[in-house]
Amino acid sequence: MSFPKSECDVLSALSSARLVVHLAQEKGVVGHNLSYREPLYHVGAILADAALQAGLNYRTVVKVRVDRIVQHFPEAATLSGMFDTIASIGVAEFLRWHHHTKVSRFVCLAELLRNESIDDFHQLRTWLQNPACREKLRAIHGVGPKTVDYLCGLVGLDFIAVDRHIRAFASDAGVTAADYDFLQTVISYAADLLGVSRRHFDASIWTYVSNQKAGPQRRTTLQLPFDGPVAVA
Structure with missing residues (x-):
């Protein structure tokens, strides 16, 4: 993972991370997903x-x-x-x-x-x-x-994989940047500010966005991308 090189980049990433944190807290994203998949030893x-x-x-x-x-x-x-x-x-x-x-x-x-x-x-x-x-x-x-x-x-390393779910959540939070490394840094900082692992936050966002797309009738049946014996695009 590459982090911002200049102080200006760091401040911009932190500012964006706070927007993500605010939305995550507002929607109860982390609190609703207290587990994620253990590494798959296969x-x-x-x-x-x-x-x-x-x-x-x-x-x-x-x-x-x-x-x-x-x-x-x-x-x-x-x-x-x-x-x-x-x-x-x-x-x-x-x-x-x-x-x-x-x-x-x-x-x-x-x-x-x-x-x-x-x-x-x-x-x-x-x-x-x-x-x-x-x-x-x-x-x-x-x-x-x-x-x-x-x-x-x-394999259980603490990384954020910036997929369409991450991008959609960041956009909803008001973070419109398209750069992969910048978004990865923003979501990583947000996880750190929330005091959860980055893998946990990644999985929590994936579940939240998937549930929003699926609708109320299917929300209880969706699987975490890091839950069960096997992970999301």
């Missing part, structure tokens, strides 16, 4: 989640596929086990997804980790804390800063 499911999540409905499309991987392919909890599995059944069947773009992204992520000698969850989590990994991930077609931060969140 490399195959983590990579599937990261590769599939962009542009898809998380609850109805992504989560069911990630849950299936966890339940049916426990051997794929390690990267080597995952490669053995897909050698047997194929990547498309493993993901239950056949469109080339996301299948290719999944394969590229997996190949990068193998080239980096990563096999299990703990090695992946350690690697993601090395700033040098971001450039390598970003070199994969379709992997932007949000996907990298999202992947960090999946």
